[in-house]
Amino acid sequence: MFKTFRRMSKSSIGTVIIVLVGLMILAGFAIGDLQGLGGGARLNSTTLAKVGSLELTDQDASSAMQRRLAQVREQNPEATYATIAADFDPLMANLIDERSLRAFAEQQGFVISKRLVDAEIAQLPGVRGLNGQVSQDSYNAFLARQRMTDAELRTLVTASLLERLLVTPAASSPQISVGVATPYASMLLEQREGQVAFVPLSLFAAGLNPTDAQLQQYYQSVRSRYMVPEQRVLKIAEIGPDQVNVAATPQEIEAYYKSRQADYAARDIRSLSQAVVPDQKVAAGIAQRARAGQAFAQAAAPAGLGADDVALGDQTRADFADVAGDAVAAQAFSAQQGAIIGPVQSSLGWHVIKVDSVKTQSGKTLAQARDEIAAAISKEKQQSALGTLVDRVQDAIDDGANFDQAAKAANLTVVTTPLVTATGASRTDAAYKLPETLVPALKSGFELAPTDDPVIEQLGDDGRFALVAPAQVVSAAPAPLASIRDQVRRDWITKTASDQAMALAKSIGAKASGKTSLADAVKASGRQLPPIGPMRARRIQLTQGGEQVPAPLRALFSTASGKTQVGALQEAPGFFIVKVDKIIPGNALNQPGLISSVQKEFQQPLAQEYGDQFLAAVRESVKVRRNEEAIAAAKKRITSGE
Template identity: 30%
Template sequence: MISFFRNIFKSKIGLFLTFCFIGLIAFAFATADVSSSGTFGGVTGSGTAVEVGDSELTTSELSESVNNAFRTEQRQDTTLDIKTFVDGGGFDSVLERLINSFAIADFGKKYGMNAGKRLVDGEIASIPTFQGANGQFSEENFRRALQQQGISEKQLRDDFSRNLLAEQLLTVSGFGAFVPQKLVVPYASLLLEARQGQVAIVPSVAFIDQSPPAPAAVAAFYAANSSRYTIPERRTISYALFDKSRFNDRIKPTEKDVTGFYNLNTARFAASETRNIDQVILPTEAAANALKTTIAGGMSMAEAAQSVGLSAAEVGSITKADFASASSQAVADMAFAATTGNVAGPAQSALGWHIAVVKDITQIPGQTLAEARTEIIAELTRSQIDEALADLTSAMEDEFASGSTLADVAQAEELKIEATPGLLANGQNPDDQNYRPIPEMQLILPVAFSMEEESDPQVIEIIPGQQYAAIKVTQISEAAPPPLAKIKQLVDRDYMMDEGSKKAKLVADEISKAVGEGTALSKAIADSGVKLPNIERVNSTRADLARQSQQGQVPPPLTLMFSMAEGTAKTLRAPQNQGWFVIALDKIEPGDAAARDDLLNATKAQFKQVFGNEYTDQFIRAMREDVGVDKNDDALTAVRNQLLGRTSGGN
């Protein structure tokens, strides 16, 4: 089973994400690597795959969602291909997730729940791809991203609405789960259970025939195990990098530009002053006047404010306009009419009544056009370069959309086209282990692996507002094993190891049978007549097993030992055909956690999570039954077959 769909169940939030739609479209925007057409192409048209209540899941939505989930998993495992993903449960898991999402949303709407427009707006605005350089939502970026992904605003909003309804309905579904103590104690005691045993290995290398293997046998072995040598999908990418430096010698603000900028910003270059101000804000005018009198009597503002349970705020050095924006025009007028050291006010803002003390005044002289020229030219140059770069990227996108090739645009813009060798999704070159892609390829690859070979070139952002790349996928090499002749030495070795493993299994089975009949493991090994590595003795608890499992370091023989009966022996294949383990379980010592409050509490907490997940699962099933789910089996089969590259007949 695919690790993505196996591991997602390990936590409550994982279960929540599994049972509600995890925002595949939003995720696509966040990672900026999903094309509108999908990796393998969507199902032609938008037939209905599943009817869920009053909603419809279309075949194109399902196809795109499966492709997106596959690419997400493939970034973690570059050897993964679409067939393994689909056959391993990826298709069915995405389908169920989508059905659950639609069912939850329809159930919520049926009973009067709603995700308001403002709430959806807030979720959309939080996506980094939709934000500008200032971190705020950018309408331009939003529209551009929608267009690049081929997604309508309504589709995006519908997805967010479903997510928000799921969050409202499912968050509390598992709360209040009760776990009886009689259930907790036996399971907690299991963690203290100890097992003692022995592990021996019968290595394959001990049985390898050193004579060259027969070519026919090697060829048959290769044909039967070709998937073992399959190289994942590779893509050759042509790209042209460009950045804002190309405009450094082209952008020169004119005298008219400089004069116009100065005239439009006269306030900025006029003489001004800043004041260093402390203030106190009080709830009533009477209270403000009373505190003002206290300060005028000789008490410092800080002491006076503290005497009435308040504190003085240091506004710092500020202009009148900025102070008016932070408080009110009346407060700013009051503070900027005062003299240094005297208490001024009160004046009112939305926060209350202000009194202020001006600590010092700084006069800033104005600048003539000549004095401001250097500053203006630098600012105009920066803004005009930014504008020119934005215009260039927009023009290139228009050219690609109208049919121009990467070579056409590169020639017109004097860009140098580079090409990669056939790369895996992680940037590795299977034909050259020393190959290192350029740093920019880290951002280029996800987009390139979401494109089709016949797709138009794309412009992607490398460094926001500074560097871009125009890219085109020129060749897609589907996942396939290399010719036998190219890897014959490796296949010869694997064949010989496989043959040795078969012989090792016969010996391991004989040893295991003898131990099961009462023979000591050491004597059974000696009777086999084969010199084997020393026996390893094991003494461990289930708590040790759980701890190692969390770290992902559990030896397979130890896992098997904790599922065996006392006095028995079993065989287990070693990783990578290295041989066979013989595991003998000598003794089981039961645990007793009745007096271990820490362990009981931890076990109870884990059970609450499991029970809560079960309640959530049952609640979703009930919602599905309430709204109704009708699957179109023919359409689902068509989507599955198309993803696998089969014809409608399944061939």
């Protein structure tokens, strides 16, 4: 709703603070246009901005764009710096505002402690290891995945905390008066009437047939539109179970069985209930009630124990000893079924135990366990052999071997792909599909430089690996005209027809902007256009339609009475001409509910405006100086991939 007000009234109620959320960028504020402050010494060519005593360097911008590209590539593996060129300016604003807050906090003696930063880092997704704990290894792995140093991450987390502690309070709970909200509510009730005409592209596309010279000229003017992403020929050698031939020997099976006789022998299994309490008298009371015939759970209930607390289920002696200790387990496994044992003391407290049932689990002979043992030994040997093979291949690479030498020495089978993109698709062979098992190797294959050593990539959780290296790299470049001639021809026809249709629509719009009716202007064009349609709506319909509001309806409410507006239609290729015939003002005085709704709608944008103004004051306080020449050079260098 607020966007509609901004478009129609061009009020000065602030621009929106855009908060960029993600693992790559943990804090930032896109806050309109930053005004460079003059004066002071000239900044050097590698310093993009000076914020108080802090500098923003060319390397800082490069690192931020590199992290942004890595983030985008998670969804679009073929993305390049050109793809994210539009992100450069917002990222620059983020970096300057981050330094502005840090400089302001330092200026005011507002300190973010290391302990607070550590606590924030510990909450980031991906920092904890598989055991759910933060360790130095898990933290280092997180930093490696994000391509960040510890200092860079701490800087971003500090900025996020400063935003939360300084900016958020300044923007909290803004109040909008009825007097401010009422005119906007009345605007929502405004009604407009008009007409719309349509100029379709198909009217001009028929009969267009470009010459070779026209196609060549058009292609040269829009070559970047036909960019083919980087392609590579990859060499991949899988290292898996097929590369190691191992099997359990009879001697190994027999030795395994003997070393684990307790696992294969007959076992005494007992279903137990147990209550553990710190006081001997309480334990004695439980035992007395249980021996008197009460169900064990009922006997333990006065001590605050529930049925789930006392039921242990089936236990072996070893299992129960791990829980209760050897002395308690010895008594429990020497008693008869139904017996109540205890109170017995251990380091845990006083135990009362009931033997609910006793059964014997038959063991397995060597012959019965042979297949099971053979599978276990083979798997263990296979994992060990694979580890040894991977180490041998890595050692060869470390000693200077190239891909072919390392693969040959390890007797690995090499798969060579055709030219493929980062998605694994081949532009020259539409039927080609990289085997699913090798897909994880794509990422490394496209990250390696042609001169880098080959790398070993884990293919999955089943112990398979792959040696991977690029064999050929074809940089991103426009596709040759000959290979996309039909597509370029279609695009030329569309562009030419669009230019002609737009020229006609503008001509009709110019004639109809005044006393001439839209119908007369269309008739004067000499073209047979679709029938003119009437339009009638209230402005509130714009807010109800969200982003799905038709462009002609938006034009109806952004054009003065008696004037016209020309625009493009995406859903039906062509151009529309809207003329506003009548504007009927709205009156919200009799609709207090609508006024209240507008007050609520304004709260969030106004909070964002307050935050915007606070940050503007912070920038003014710390004196931001921008090196526009260096910023432009950095943008050109980074986004062009130079």
